[in-house]
Amino acid sequence: xxxxxxxxxxxxxxxxxxxxxxxxxxxxxxxxxxxxxxxxxxxxxxxxxxxxxxxxxxxxxxxxxxxxxxxxxxxxxxxxxxxxxxxxxxxxxxxxxxxxxxxxxxxxxxxxxxxxxxxxxxxxxxxxxxxxxxxxxxxxxxxxxxxxxxxxxxxxxxxxxxxxxxxxxxxxxxxxxxxxxxxxxxxxxxxxxxxxxxxxxxxxxxxxxxxxxxxxxxxxxxxxxxxxxxxxxxxxxxxxxxxxxxxxxxxxxxxxxxxxxxxxxxxxxxxxxxxxxxxxxxxxxxxxxxxxxxxxxxxxxxxxxxxxxxxxxxxxxxxxxxxxxxxxxxxxxxxxxxxxxxxxxxxxxxxxxxxxxxxxxxxxxxxxxxxxxxxxxxxxxxxxxxxxxxxxxxxxxxxxxxxxxxxxxxxxxxxxxxxxxxxxxxxxxxxxxxxxxxxxxxxxxxxxxxxxxxxxxxxxxxxxxxxxxxxxxx
Numbered sequence: 001x002x003x004x005x006x007x008x009x010x011x012x013x014x015x016x017x018x019x020x021x022x023x024x025x026x027x028x029x030x031x032x033x034x035x036x037x038x039x040x041x042x043x044x045x046x047x048x049x050x051x052x053x054x055x056x057x058x059x060x061x062x063x064x065x066x067x068x069x070x071x072x073x074x075x076x077x078x079x080x081x082x083x084x085x086x087x088x089x090x091x092x093x094x095x096x097x098x099x100x101x102x103x104x105x106x107x108x109x110x111x112x113x114x115x116x117x118x119x120x121x122x123x124x125x126x127x128x129x130x131x132x133x134x135x136x137x138x139x140x141x142x143x144x145x146x147x148x149x150x151x152x153x154x155x156x157x158x159x160x161x162x163x164x165x166x167x168x169x170x171x172x173x174x175x176x177x178x179x180x181x182x183x184x185x186x187x188x189x190x191x192x193x194x195x196x197x198x199x200x201x202x203x204x205x206x207x208x209x210x211x212x213x214x215x216x217x218x219x220x221x222x223x224x225x226x227x228x229x230x231x232x233x234x235x236x237x238x239x240x241x242x243x244x245x246x247x248x249x250x251x252x253x254x255x256x257x258x259x260x261x262x263x264x265x266x267x268x269x270x271x272x273x274x275x276x277x278x279x280x281x282x283x284x285x286x287x288x289x290x291x292x293x294x295x296x297x298x299x300x301x302x303x304x305x306x307x308x309x310x311x312x313x314x315x316x317x318x319x320x321x322x323x324x325x326x327x328x329x330x331x332x333x334x335x336x337x338x339x340x341x342x343x344x345x346x347x348x349x350x351x352x353x354x355x356x357x358x359x360x361x362x363x364x365x366x367x368x369x370x371x372x373x374x375x376x377x378x379x380x381x382x383x384x385x386x387x388x389x390x391x392x393x394x395x396x397x398x399x400x401x402x403x404x405x406x407x408x409x410x411x412x413x414x415x416x417x418x419x420x421x422x423x424x425x426x427x428x429x430x431x432x433x434x435x436x437x438x439x440x441x442x443x444x445x446x447x448x449x450x451x452x453x454x455x456x457x458x459x460x461x462x463x464x465x466x467x468x469x470x471x472x473x474x
Contacts (some may be wrong), residue, residue, distance in 0.1 A: 023216070024152055031168070040179035044185075048189070052127065080134050080138040086139055091377050101151060101213075102149055104143075114201075115201045117199060118134075118196070122201075141340060146380065183197065238413065279376070284380075322411050
């Protein structure tokens with residue numbers, strides 16, 4: 001009997017179809033790749049670009065001080081995370097109006113336009129164009145860093161949601177790598193090549209603009225938010241590679257009726273909604289803890305679970321920061337200590353790759369239901385980019401004032417985040433969005449009930465599931 005039940009459960013497990021894989025790759029390359037590429041694109045050609053800044057300024061106004069050049073370059077670099085912050089604020093209104101796929105297509109405006117601007121900046125003789133373009137491409141990154149995980153998390157089956165959800169981080173890292181390769185002086189990191197290098201960010205956007213329209217919109221968005229069951233069913237059938245999707249549609253209807261009982265959410269009342277209190281705090285803590293660095297992850301998230309990877313990752317980062325502090329303190333006294341510092345940095349990067357870098361966006365997708373997910377990603381993205389901006393702005397002063405002890409601050413942040421995850425965040429692997437909400441219900445002192453009969457779960461064609469849904473405060 002148990003074997004029969006397990007067999008039925010096994011049959012209900014989703015699979016990675018060609019359509020799902022292709023949609024993930026197109027969205028990842030077209031959007032997330034740009035995020036990583038633009039993080040690193042100005043690093044290698046910085047000296048050549050600064051010479052361009054100086055030359056244009058001298059031609060216009062006369063001699064240029066080193067402090068002014070440093071200021072202009074700092075503004076150029078910081079415009080990217082600042083744009084990312086404003087892009088995050090646009091997430092909820094855009095995904096609710098245009099959908100997940102529609103927002104990604106619309107977002108290409110903020111890539112193609114600045115790509116052209118940066119590509120012609122030298123011909124136009126204007127460094128101001130580069131600064132404005134960096135802000136616009138930052139908006140693109142702010143949107144894509146939130147919308148891509150949301151889109152992929154909603155189109156993936158629950159048993160592959162973690163693996164599909166870290167595809168964006170893979171492409172972010174590939175983007176950083178490609179930017180570093182193109183930045184080699186003999187390739188594009190030279191006086192003639194840097195405008196081309198900056199303008200290349202428009203190519204992935206153009207590819208996404210051409211290919212993404214052929215893939216389905218999020219079925220959850222179409223059913224729950226647009227009420228279009230026909231389109232949702234058709235899209236889900238394409239993504240799952242089978243005709244029988246009644247069970248998954250029924251699960252969506254359960255979620256829809258549960259949300260209807262609680263009422264639709266906006267960003268303004270998200271912070272006061274009791275049933276989402278700890279989910280929201282978790283998003284804030286994870287994204288603050290995450291922004292110490294950003295690297296790639298391997299596909300072990302479905303095997304080991306989200307919570308374990310976060311704990312291991314932050315634990316490794318904390319230990320690496322402590323040892324790095326000790327190594328930096330003694331680096332002038334022992335010849336072999338610098339090698340310890342290098343090992344610590346590598347270990348830290350590996351630790352961050354295991355969990356802190358890719359997992360927060362996966363968990364953010366899973367902790368919130370349909371109407372609360374967009375404003376939750378707005379909060380997550382805002383914290384992410386503000387933390388990114390703050391670390392870049394404050395760390396040089398910390399390093400100057402505290403020296404090697406500055407890394408103790410990061411170790412404390414890692415430790416605090418680890419403790420929070422250990423105490424508060426449950427394991428969400430292989431859970432539906434509604435099941436994850438129930439995991440938080442007791443901590444939030446809210447009861448969420450969503451029940452359906454066996455016949456309803458098996459699917460009744462185009463009909464409703466007929467669940468009785470309620471949400472009450474305990």
